[in-house]
Amino acid sequence: MRIRSSRERASLILIAVWVTATLAWAHAARGEGGEPRYFAITNARIVPVSGPVINNGTVVIAKGLIQAVGANVAIPPEAWVIDGKGLTVYPGLIDAGTDLGLPKPEESSTGGHARKSVVPSEIVSGPEDRPGATPWRLAADELKIDDKRIATWRNAGFTSALSLPDGGVFPGQGSLINLAGERPGNFAVKPAAALSVSFKPIGGFFSFPGSPMGTIAYVRQVFIDANWFAQAEPVYDANFTKFERLPYDRTELVIDKSLRSNEIVLLPANSSVQILRALRLADEWKISVVLLGAQQAYAVTDILALKKTPVLISLKWPERTKDADPEAEETLRDLRLRDLAPSTPGALAKAGVKFAFYSDGLAAPKDIFKNLRRALGAGLAADAALRAFTLDAAEILGLSDRLGSLEPGKIANVIVTDGDIFNEKTKVKHAFVDGRWFEVHEEAPPDKPDEKKPERRGEFPEADAAVAR
C-alpha cells in the first residue's frame, strides 16, 4: 500500500496507535480483572487504630494491600482518587462470630448433623463412638458465596468475619473470611482459625451425650485421646510387631494437629458460672481458650484479666423472651442480667481483658450497632469499641499482622464513612475488601419495597454482584 499524503500517513499512525493501545488495555484488563487496583483516598480523616488519628491525610491502596497512610503521601499516578473531604477512613470491621456464608446444618454436605456419630445413633454408648464430632469441617470449605448477608454486612462496614460451623460437640473449625470474592477460595484469610467446642448436650435423654456433664466428660476424653494417640503412634510405628494395631480416628488426629498449631479453642461461656467453669477446664486441659458469649463477664473481670483470657462478646444482649406470658413472674436475677450485660465490654476494657464482638445470629448489621450503642452507654469508650471491632479482634484470631488497622503492608480492608462509625446517622460510603472497591448505595426506604433492589447494570448473577466491576 502506498501512502499518498502526510495526512493519510498521520491517520494510519493514529489507527496503529489506537489498535496497539486498545490491545494493551485489553491485555491489562484481563490480567487484573478489569478493575482498578490502585486507589488513593485523599483529604480524609484517617483513623488507623494502630496509631493516632490523622486529621487530613491520604490512604493509598495498591494491589490488595495498604501501601501508604499519612498526611503527606505520594499518590501513585495510576491510582483512582477518591476525594475524602468530610469523610473518615477506618480499617474494615471484623464480626468475630457468625454463620455468614454457611449453609444451614441440614444443607451441609460434609456433616454437621448434631447427632451423627461413627456408629448408628441408637447405639452410641459413650465418647468412644464420637457422636457429633466433625472437627475437620472448615467453614471455608462450605461457603455459599451467594449468601446475601455478605453484601449487607460489607455495606455496613464489616470486611471480615469469623464464620463458625454449627452442630454437634466438635462442630468444626471457624474460618476467618474476607467479605468479598468471586469464588469461595478468595474469601478465606485463615481457613483454620478457631477450633469450636460446644457443651450443648446433643443426645436427648437416651443418647450420649445427653447432659452438660456428659459433653464435658466427652470433650475431656477426646483431648486425652488426641494427646495419647500423638504419644503412642511413634512408639507403635517403631514396634509394630509388639503391639496390637492402633485404630484410626480422624477426630483425634485433627484435634491433635489443631492444638499443636496453637489454633485457638473456642469455649462457649455466657454466665459467670459458665465462664469460671470454662477457665477451670482450660487449665485442666492445658489449652489456651477464647471464650464465646461472655455476657455476664462483668461479674468476673478480675479472673479473666488474671488468666489473660480473651473473650468474644455476643452482641445479642439477653432480652425478655418475645411472646412471653405477660403474667409470668420475672426473676430479679434475669432482670439484673438483662440490665447489666451491656456493661460487660466497658468493664472488660477497664480490667484490661482483650475482647472482640460478634453478631451471634443478629439478623442485620443495624442491630449490631444498635446493641453496641447500649454498651457505649454503659461505660465503653468509643475507641475501645473500635479496637474491639478491628485490631483486637484480629489479634485474638492471630491475624493482627495482616488485619485490623490502617498500616502499610496490611490487607486493604478499608472503609470510608461520612462520620463517626458508631453514630446512628453515619453511612458507609466506600468499602474496600482485599483492595477491591465497593461503592455503598443507600438502602431504599422500607415502605417502597419495589425500589428496594437498585437497578443492576451488570450481567452477572446476584453472587457476583458482590464484586465491584
Added chain:
Amino acid sequence: MRRVLLIAIFFTALLAQVPAQAQATNVVFIQNATILTVTHGTIEHGSILIRDGKIAAVGTDVKAPEGATVIDAAGQFVIPGIIDCHSHIAVDGSVNEGGPAVSSMVNIADVLNPADINIYRDLAGGVTIANILHGSANPIGGQTVVIKLRWGKQANQLPFEGALPGIKFALGENPKHSNFGPPAGTPARYPATRLGVEEVIRQAFTEAREYKKLWDDYNQRKAAGEQSLLTPRRDLKLEPLVEVLEGKRYVHAHCYRADEILMLLRVAKEFGFNVRTFQHVLEGYKVADEIAASGAGGSTFSDWWAYKMEAYDAIPYNAALMQERGVLVSINSDSAEEARHLNQEAAKSVKYGDLSANDALKLITLNPAIQLGIDNRVGSIEVGKDADLVIYNHDPLSVYAVVQKTLIDGQVYFDRQHDLAARPSLEKEKQALLEKEKKAAEEEKKQEEKSNKKPEKKQDQKKNPPKTGEPSEGVSGGAR
C-alpha cells in the same frame, strides 16, 4: 452514674445474702441457747464460741471474748448443720447422663451451679451439707460430690474439702427403663431386666479389673526400666470404678427391693468393693441384718412411697427398724423442697418407731456425716469441729420450728430477719428494672417510627455520583 449506682445496688444485694456481721470478725459467739450437741447431750443456756470457722468452746461457762460477734439465741435451739445425703440441687442441666448404661465418665463436680437458688432455700431449711448425686437412669451412674452450701461462693469453693468422692449406682425399675423409655421406633436400651442390671455392673467391674491390671502391669514394667512401652490409654469410664475397687470412692446405690439389695451385696463381695450407702432402700427393713453385716449405711425417706411398683412395700418404720438392727441410717430429701424440712422428716421417726429425740436428730446430722466419711469435721457440736450450725426458734423436731440462722464455717449464710428485711428493697429494685426496660422499649419504638419516616426525606437529597466516575455495582443495605 445511674449505672454505677445500679451496680452498687447489685453488689449490696449480693452481700445482703451473706450478712456483714459474720464477715467482720472471725470470732463469733452464740449465747443463751439450748444446744443440742447430738454427741454430748443437751446444754441449756449454753454458749458456743467460734474461732476461724471452728467450734472453739461449748458450755454454760464460756465467755464472749472482746470483739466477738455476738448472736443472742435466748429461747432458741442450736443443732449441728443438717446433712442431706441425697440431693440433686446446684447442678447445671440434667442430673442424668441417660444414654450409656454405665455413665461413670461424667462428674457432677463439673457442672456445679453455685447460683442455683435451691442452695439458698435449702439453707433456709437448715441444710449445710448435701451429697450431690447423679440420677438413677443407669446401673452405674456418674461421679458424685459432697458440697457445703456456701451460697455466694464459686463452684470450686463448694466441695467439702477432703471428702471422698462418690459414684451413683442404681438398681431396679429406673435403670431398666420400666416406667419410661426412648421414643417409639428406637430400640430399648440394655438392660431391660433386673438380671440385666446385675450383668451390667458385673461386666463393668470385670472391665475395671482388667483396666487396673493393664496399668499395674505397665507401671511395673516401666519401673523395671523397660523401654518402648505403649502407655495405656486413660479411660474416664473405668478410672472411677478402679477407685471403687481401691476403696478411694464411695458407692451410693439407689435401690428399693430387698432382692436387689442382696444382689448388689453379693456382686460387691465378689469384686471386693464396699457399698457405702443404700439410697431410698425402702425395703431395707427386710434385709437390715444383711445390710448391717456388710457395713453399708441406709439413707431413706421418712414416709414417702408407692410412687411406683417397686416402692409399694414400704413402711414409715423403715428408718427405726434398720437402726434397731444395727444399720447406720440417715433420712434424706432427694428433693429441693423436702430438703427444707428435713428436721420434720427426722421427727417422724419418733412417731414411727419410737426413736429418741437425739437418735432422730442423728438421722439428719451425725449419721449422714459418718456415711459420707466426714464425721471427723461435722455432724455434731463438739470442740474442734466445723462451726456448721442451725438456730431454730423452737425445738427442731417440732412442727413449729423455723430456722432463724444457718452458719457454715462460722459464717452466717442464712438469716431469717435479714432475709425478711431485704425483701422490700429487692422488690423495689425489681420494679425499677422492669420500669426501666419498659421505658427503653417505648423509646425504641418511638425511634423506629421516626426512622421509618425519615428515608423519604433522604430520597430527595440523592448522593452525588462517585467522583471517580467508575461504574460500580450498587448493592442495597448501605444504611444501618
